[in-house]
Amino acid sequence: MTMTPAEPMPTPDLLARMEAVAVELATIGGREIMATLGSLIAVDYKGDDNAIALMRDPVSEVDSRVEAKIRSHLASYFPDHGIIGEEMAIQPARDSDFVWAVDPIDGTSNFINGFPLFASSVGVLYRGVPVVGASWCSTSHLLAPGVYHSGGAGLQFEGEHVSRMPNPAVRKRLAGDPHGQSRIGPWDARKTGSAAIECAFVAAGLLQVARFATPNIWDVAGGIALARASGALVFQGEDGNWAPFASFGGQLAQMAQWRQPLVLGTPEDAARMIDLQRADAQDQCRVL
Numbered sequence: 001m002t003m004t005p006a007e008p009m010p011t012p013d014l015l016a017r018m019e020a021v022a023v024e025l026a027t028i029g030g031r032e033i034m035a036t037l038g039s040l041i042a043v044d045y046k047g048d049d050n051a052i053a054l055m056r057d058p059v060s061e062v063d064s065r066v067e068a069k070i071r072s073h074l075a076s077y078f079p080d081h082g083i084i085g086e087e088m089a090i091q092p093a094r095d096s097d098f099v100w101a102v103d104p105i106d107g108t109s110n111f112i113n114g115f116p117l118f119a120s121s122v123g124v125l126y127r128g129v130p131v132v133g134a135s136w137c138s139t140s141h142l143l144a145p146g147v148y149h150s151g152g153a154g155l156q157f158e159g160e161h162v163s164r165m166p167n168p169a170v171r172k173r174l175a176g177d178p179h180g181q182s183r184i185g186p187w188d189a190r191k192t193g194s195a196a197i198e199c200a201f202v203a204a205g206l207l208q209v210a211r212f213a214t215p216n217i218w219d220v221a222g223g224i225a226l227a228r229a230s231g232a233l234v235f236q237g238e239d240g241n242w243a244p245f246a247s248f249g250g251q252l253a254q255m256a257q258w259r260q261p262l263v264l265g266t267p268e269d270a271a272r273m274i275d276l277q278r279a280d281a282q283d284q285c286r287v288l
Contacts, residue, residue: 199223
């Protein structure tokens with residue numbers, strides 16, 4: 001991607017415009033998903049022969065159809081912006097520092113099995129930094145499907161502001177964990193099968209913290225924007241070291257290949273999760 005230093009930082013008005021478009025795109029994804037539920041869906045498996053034999057990385061006909069619709073719709077608003085999607089080739093930006101990261105269905109394995117935890121997620125990056133997020137989720141803090149979104153004015157759900165208000169009477173709260181361990185540290189762990197949903201749930205306060213081992217950019221780009229809008233912190237791990245997340249990188253190819261561990265959560269819970277990750281790494285080194 002060609003960097004254009006003359007392009008200014010996005011203004012509040014531009015962020016609001018992109019947020020509205022991101023909500024529209026996520027809603028398109030949700031609408032397509034809801035329309036397909038209960039019908040027979042063609043399913044394939046991505047990756048090499050070994051991955052296919054193990055039935056990893058399923059992809060449905062709906063994934064590709066949703067991403068194509070989202071890309072077509074986005075082109076009518078911001079034709080110069082780049083696009084990184086899970087199912088289709090990278091679309092380079094044309095003299096723009098904006099890139100949209102699209103996951104048409106996050107939680108495809110859940111979706112094709114009718115397990116009702118999945119999302120359609122959109123994130124907007126400015127020079128690799130998430131600035132707008134919108135995730136249609138199959139359920140929410142209101143027990144209803146809808147879009148969590150933010151473009152710099154706080155976290156919203158379907159146009160209404162969301163505040164994290166944990167019940168002080170609950171002494172053991174929840175954490176998203178890729179291994180689904182029943183108890184990790186001071187939390188009970190949950191594995192939803194959708195990184196986008198877990199990011200949104202951290203933002204909404206349903207999860208205190210979540211960690212991801214090797215997410216793709218489209219899994220978490222929108223969710224990072226949501227989490228930050230709610231006051232949650234985001235940390236990235238690399239070679240056993242953890243630091244505040246800064247960006248996905250400056251080049252489009254670099255962004256597309258990004259896969260680093262992440263922790264998102266309240267300041268206190270994120271710090272605790274990182275301490276646990278460091279302790280686990282030290283234990284593994286001792287075993288070796």
